Amino acid sequence: MGNADLRSLATLRDVPFADLEGSVVAVDAHNWLYRYLTTTVKWTSDEKYTTGEGVEVANLIGVVQGLPKFFEHDITPVFVFDGGVTDLKSEEVADRREAREKAEERKQAAEERGDAIEAARLSAQTQRLTDTIQETTRDLLDILDVPWYDAPAEGEAQAAHQNAVGDADYVGSEDYDTLLFGAPRTLRGLTSKGDPELMDLDATLADLDLTREQLIDAAMLCGTDFNAGISGIGPKTALKEIRAHGDLWGVLEARDEHIEHAERVREFFRNPPVRDDYTDEYDLDIDPDVEAARAFVTEEWEVDAGEVERGFERIEESLVQTGLDRWT
Template sequence: MGVKLQEIIVRKRIEFQDLAGKIIAIDAPNIIMSLFSFARKNSDGSYGGLILDRTQRPISHLYNLLYRVNFFYSKKIFPIFVFDGKVSELKRVITKDQLKDFLFTKKWYEGAIKRGSRGLAREIALSKEYMWQNILEESKQLLGALGVPYIESPGSAESQCAYLVKRGIAQFSNSQDFDSLLFGCPHLVQNLSKSLRRKVHGKWRYEKIIPLVTNLQKSLKQLDISIFQLVDISLLIGSDYFPGIKGIGPKKALKFIKLHKQIENVIIEEKDKYDFNTLSEKIITQVRRIFLLPNINEANNQFFWNLPHKSKIFNLLCEEHHLNKERVSNNIDKLSSSYEKCRDYFIHKKEEAKSVQLTLDRIMFK
């Protein structure tokens, strides 16, 4: 879901050449979900369902993740993928109980494959208990085989992305959501795709997009609010941690926060017009703590990018998912070439400009 701030946050167009030589922290669950949503289109234009392998498991996330990494390298961008860890009880995503369900359904799926029960295997593979967690686990396997670093946050991926940017380890956070801003991320970049288009939610059509960047401090200054007040706005309009107050959108929330300074005062002054019964003091405190005092991994500050490991990629994509070996091999060759050009560009930048010395000293190649 994410917080809907696009109506009040100013974003500016950025060209891909302006991102060359940059390290970008990727909100992995958010981006992988957008890659996974790719599906077949029938000749008559109707929805053809998810792309599955012969064992009835989705594979679009694997092909598209391979393409996305190659795209980053081709634009001279080094990505760090960041995954969620233990998330807040307020956020409705994978929990410990769901993880146990995944382990159970994984064994169930493997049993169905051994018995040749194709229909049951398909049903299990597409169940919510199995599918999303399996997609994340396979994405990590593929990233490791591609030589791309990833990190698991002890909390949310967005908070870890924000930390990496604040520390200067990365220059941007990449997510289609705006939650990174609530975590204090200085620079958020969106719409990084080769096709520069995205599928319209709930419809079989696409819309054109352009890469956009948000500067948090400039946005706060323009809105004349603090980061604390931005978090209060998220409570009014809704985020992953609270559904918001019915009838209050971004512009109205901004107006109320600027007028009443903080959400407690909004509740007092506007209680006759809106129902604030679900917005308890406990929830306000919890959400503020999540965004303003996030749980992050401060230990891992060095990241390594390597050439793709061909045999590991073949094992996952060709042996495990039965994808075309020649097609996969051609894509690995393209990726290796893009990686080497990207690496050489970074090394040249390091020798050429002292202004990027601090960042580039953190880059490790093998």
């Protein structure tokens, strides 16, 4: 389901960071990291984050610039990384790969004509989370003692589960699909300036007068990352149809339509693959080794020190200013 579609259905409100102090946030790691990665690539010269051997690690700049927001507001992040990609998402993955390839072609054309601004914009669109980016991100989080673990499948589904069972106060993600995966409370805008936006599942269902299963059905009619929607159905029509016919099957029968793998997609949202042993893998008492992190980023991976120094300073300052006894 397109972000605009679910946004028009979700109940959202701004929440001040002051209200989030002391909370634990299960962060959709790929979603968070990708946003910082693309922003870094778009606005930073590539020599600032490229090693002498030509390996790009713009992610390290993104992580150092993004983590202080949690520390400064006494929020403990737990980063949840994607596991294996479900075959239901293969078409979406293929579409994204094709989009990256087209952006790469346009970027090369922009470079040839000397349009540096357009080339930078397109370079951000070609980014993917390489094995090196995945590994170095985890290594840096370890050095900074920031909790993380791997999900069996979708990271946002696992983060939603962690929130639902009470092991996290919120999910941190820009994706609206956390609603469909059953996350009670999602924070959006953690990578943006200003206060974040709270997306509340119970309030959404109450405002729409739907069950979670009916919300999933409405989303599937519009289209999700795991299925194509029905032509001509947007969020308003989807709600109308679900209310008129009760559920997805009633709508499909009434309209003589078909959604491929509908039962599997529906069940995937209702009961995605998750794990319950994740708390064995981390400790919420964070004690960052900032000097070791500096050396890892600037010496081992040759990132320009000027690009990350302010981020490290903010981390150090936050540990003093917030008086985080539980972190030290």
